[in-house]
Amino acid sequence: MRKFLWTAGKDGRGVYWVSWDKVTRQKRLGGLGISKMSEVNAALLVKWAWRFKCEQNGLWRKVVLSIHGGRNKWEFLPIKKTIPGCWKSIAGFLEKLRINDQTLISLMTCRLGDGNCISFWKDVWFGERSLMHRWPILFAADNNKNSTVADRIKQSEGLVVLNNDWNLNATTVEAISEVQDVRWMLTQVKFSGNKDVWMWGPNGDQTFSVAAVKDSMRKAVNAQVTQRMKWVSWVPLKVNILLWRIEMDRVATRLALVKRIQIPDTLCPMCNVDAESTSHLFVTCGFSYGVWSIIWAWCKLHPVNFNSIDELLEWLGSLQMSTWGKRIIRGIVMVTCWAVWKERNKKIFKNGSPKVVEVVAMVKSLSFLWFCHRSSRYKVEWNEWVKYPLYIL
Numbered sequence: 001m002r003k004f005l006w007t008a009g010k011d012g013r014g015v016y017w018v019s020w021d022k023v024t025r026q027k028r029l030g031g032l033g034i035s036k037m038s039e040v041n042a043a044l045l046v047k048w049a050w051r052f053k054c055e056q057n058g059l060w061r062k063v064v065l066s067i068h069g070g071r072n073k074w075e076f077l078p079i080k081k082t083i084p085g086c087w088k089s090i091a092g093f094l095e096k097l098r099i100n101d102q103t104l105i106s107l108m109t110c111r112l113g114d115g116n117c118i119s120f121w122k123d124v125w126f127g128e129r130s131l132m133h134r135w136p137i138l139f140a141a142d143n144n145k146n147s148t149v150a151d152r153i154k155q156s157e158g159l160v161v162l163n164n165d166w167n168l169n170a171t172t173v174e175a176i177s178e179v180q181d182v183r184w185m186l187t188q189v190k191f192s193g194n195k196d197v198w199m200w201g202p203n204g205d206q207t208f209s210v211a212a213v214k215d216s217m218r219k220a221v222n223a224q225v226t227q228r229m230k231w232v233s234w235v236p237l238k239v240n241i242l243l244w245r246i247e248m249d250r251v252a253t254r255l256a257l258v259k260r261i262q263i264p265d266t267l268c269p270m271c272n273v274d275a276e277s278t279s280h281l282f283v284t285c286g287f288s289y290g291v292w293s294i295i296w297a298w299c300k301l302h303p304v305n306f307n308s309i310d311e312l313l314e315w316l317g318s319l320q321m322s323t324w325g326k327r328i329i330r331g332i333v334m335v336t337c338w339a340v341w342k343e344r345n346k347k348i349f350k351n352g353s354p355k356v357v358e359v360v361a362m363v364k365s366l367s368f369l370w371f372c373h374r375s376s377r378y379k380v381e382w383n384e385w386v387k388y389p390l391y392i393l
């Protein structure tokens with residue numbers, strides 16, 4: 001993959017055509033959908049937090065609690081910074097983790113079920129912060145700082161009441177106001193009777209999964225994406241990727257190369273008239289114009305004249321035809337770009353003489369071959385395909 005996207009120069013230093021951030025974006029957000037190892041790693045560590053919250057009876061959890069429990073600085077996961085080891089590394093990492101500037105605490109929210117999996121004092125389950133911060137005096141007086149919601153309150157005859165062993169002794173004004181707040185809380189909460197559920201996301205509306213965590217990590221990177229090309233499955237990946245690079249203007253045309261390395265001139269090798277930019281080579285060059293004219297006639301389309309790749313892609317997006325009609329046309333556009341690129345490289349590196357009819361012939365035969373082998377939806381006949389590729393619809 002690296003070899004494919006990043007061409008190495010003679011001095012060993014490659015030209016990096018597409019940044020790693022772009023490559024690792026999801027396809028629908030304009031990338032290739034390759035996972036970044038750092039994100040995969042972070043997402044797997046987040047899963048440990050999730051397991052800690054969910055697996056109340058897990059032995060490993062009890063071991064962690066016995067070592068790191070007690071009153072700690074970070075309430076979300078127990079962590080004693082003086083005790084080194086695996087858990088300290090995981091919890092320490094998660095404490096510092098920010099996804100779109102949000103902490104893990106604000107991204108992992110719980111829905112009250114039976115109250116057995118939620119820490120009464122330390123988790124955020126009622127209001128917007130943990131109860132140890134809301135009622136510091138009552139928290140200080142509680143001799144079980146790690147008690148669950150079910151340890152502290154229970155459902156009794158349709159009402160939520162305090163558990164018997166939780167004594168609220170209030171002697172100061174501050175403590176009395178905290179107790180009043182507790183009474184109010186009791187009128188607001190409800191046990192659903194199911195298991196407590198830990199949800200994911202800024203709105204707490206996603207089911208927790210490693211994939212959902214990775215998805216959130218991408219959101220910031222993917223904030224501004226205006227990709228017009230769409231991936232077409234009947235066309236090979238390498239051909240899709242060429243169009244993806246063309247749209248981002250990340251193809252090794254002479255105009256692109258001259259910004260990065262020294263080359264003798266920037267003239268288009270096909271026409272020797274204008275500078276070879278991406279839009280010139282693939283759209284406005286006299287050579288490609290000749291190719292496109294025949295392709296459009298073949299597809300019985302009457303497109304306007306395009307001045308750039310963007311205009312071509314915008315027009316593709318505005319086509320009014322069936323889903324499969326659009327898929328075929330989008331694919332043929334990709335194959336055409338591919339064939340033009342091949343012909344251009346043949347001219348430069350093998351001193352070939354570019355011919356419009358040869359490129360068109362390549363588009364017709366390659367598209368037929370790929371459509372036959374990679375699309376099971378329709379059976380196509382070569383004799384009909386060369387006359388009009390949409391005849392099957």
Ligand SMILES: [Zn+2]
Pocket residue numbers: 268269270271272273274280281285286287
């Ligand atoms: Zn040209």
